[in-house]
Amino acid sequence: MPREAEPKSQRKTLGFDAPVVPVHVQSLLVGLLAEQGVPVSAVLQGSGLTPAQLQNPDCLISLQQTRTLVENALRLSANPALGLDFGRRLHMSQLGVLGFALLTAENLAAALDTLVRFQGLLGPAWSNTWSVDRDRAVVVTRRTIALGATDVFTAETWCVALARGIAELTGAPLADAELLLDYPPPPHAARYAQVLGLPVRFAASVRCLRFARALLDAPLPGASTVSHRQALSLCEAELSRRDLREDLPSRVKRALRAAATPPTLPQLASALCMSERTLERRLHDYQTGFRQLADEVRRDAAVALVGGSTQPIELIAQQLGYQDLSNFSKAFRRWTGDTPGRYRRAPQPGPVKRSPA
Numbered sequence: 313m314p315r316e317a318e319p320k321s322q323r324k325t326l327g328f329d330a331p332v333v334p335v336h337v338q339s340l341l342v343g344l345l346a347e348q349g350v351p352v353s354a355v356l357q358g359s360g361l362t363p364a365q366l367q368n369p370d371c372l373i374s375l376q377q378t379r380t381l382v383e384n385a386l387r388l389s390a391n392p393a394l395g396l397d398f399g400r401r402l403h404m405s406q407l408g409v410l411g412f413a414l415l416t417a418e419n420l421a422a423a424l425d426t427l428v429r430f431q432g433l434l435g436p437a438w439s440n441t442w443s444v445d446r447d448r449a450v451v452v453t454r455r456t457i458a459l460g461a462t463d464v465f466t467a468e469t470w471c472v473a474l475a476r477g478i479a480e481l482t483g484a485p486l487a488d489a490e491l492l493l494d495y496p497p498p499p500h501a502a503r504y505a506q507v508l509g510l511p512v513r514f515a516a517s518v519r520c521l522r523f524a525r526a527l528l529d530a531p532l533p534g535a536s537t538v539s540h541r542q543a544l545s546l547c548e549a550e551l552s553r554r555d556l557r558e559d560l561p562s563r564v565k566r567a568l569r570a571a572a573t574p575p576t577l578p579q580l581a582s583a584l585c586m587s588e589r590t591l592e593r594r595l596h597d598y599q600t601g602f603r604q605l606a607d608e609v610r611r612d613a614a615v616a617l618v619g620g621s622t623q624p625i626e627l628i629a630q631q632l633g634y635q636d637l638s639n640f641s642k643a644f645r646r647w648t649g650d651t652p653g654r655y656r657r658a659p660q661p662g663p664v665k666r667s668p669a
């Protein structure tokens with residue numbers, strides 16, 4: 313199958329050939345194929361993995377090995393909707409210490425905070441954020457590494473696991489929910505709604521799951537303060553062991569949000585203890601840049617302030633670094649499709665970033 317080429321710097325910086333993905337999740341995929349009569353050796357072909365390694369809870373594999381396994385599975389199963397079926401097999405208990413932390417959280421908001429904080433335990437190919445958009449919660453997933461022909465499979469697996477996982481955590485089906493996906497509808501698009509039980513919209517500008525905001529504060533059936541603290545400590549220790557801390561785009565956006573006034577690129581680079589050129593190069597490895605991240609932070613702040621406060625629009629524009637209200641209005645319309653005034657009077661859907669704890 314064709315693959316998207318990764319820059320050499322991306323492979324080095326993001327560990328494309330380094331052991332960063334827990335093998336136990338991929339072992340479930342191998343098991344699914346085995347149930348269909350596909351030999352384990354065929355799924356492992358070309359990956360450099362052995363059946364014994366699949367049973368080792370401490371084993372980590374590379375993104376390259378992960379992609380080889382998925383490409384083999386897609387070819388051998390001849391099932392274009394394999395990602396949807398695989399997502400249905402994943403449960404919180406199969407996510408190791410992270411799953412334990414999610415299950416014992418006080419409520420869904422705390423569980424989502426935990427997911428964002430420790431998402432590196434699932435691998436570095438995706439990043440997740442969550443936000444509140446008036447009466448809806450929004451979980452946004454962004455790709456940080458090109459996955460080539462396996463991108464749709466991974467997206468299908470994650471969106472199904474996320475939707476079903478939230479229902480598993482809360483003990484209730486998702487209410488007022490919809491899934492937005494940033495790629496064209498595949499030939500098996502009808503299967504999405506059947507598997508997920510909620511509306512799915514393709515070719516959207518962002519990949520996200522929206523659901524009723526009320527679910528965020530409902531106590532989880534498995535909530536346990538002591539157990540959750542223990543689980544968080546285990547997650548922290550595991551992150552340290554793998555050296556998979558907060559990725560660079562997340563650090564940049566956190567620094568942008570924390571700044572009293574929008575910093576320039578040289579100022580931000582200095583704050584992150586690197587040269588301007590190094591910062592630009594490393595952000596390019598993540599398929600993003602300073603201007604794009606700054607624009608995302610401004611967008612999230614603008615939507616939150618316009619839609620969630622009564623401050624004058626002119627004051628909001630000044631707070632976000634716009635000296636000209638006209639320029640702010642143009643930017644806001646580019647972000648939301650509406651002017652600030654109309655958005656405030658008749659709110660339009662649009663995720664508002666929730667600052668990490």
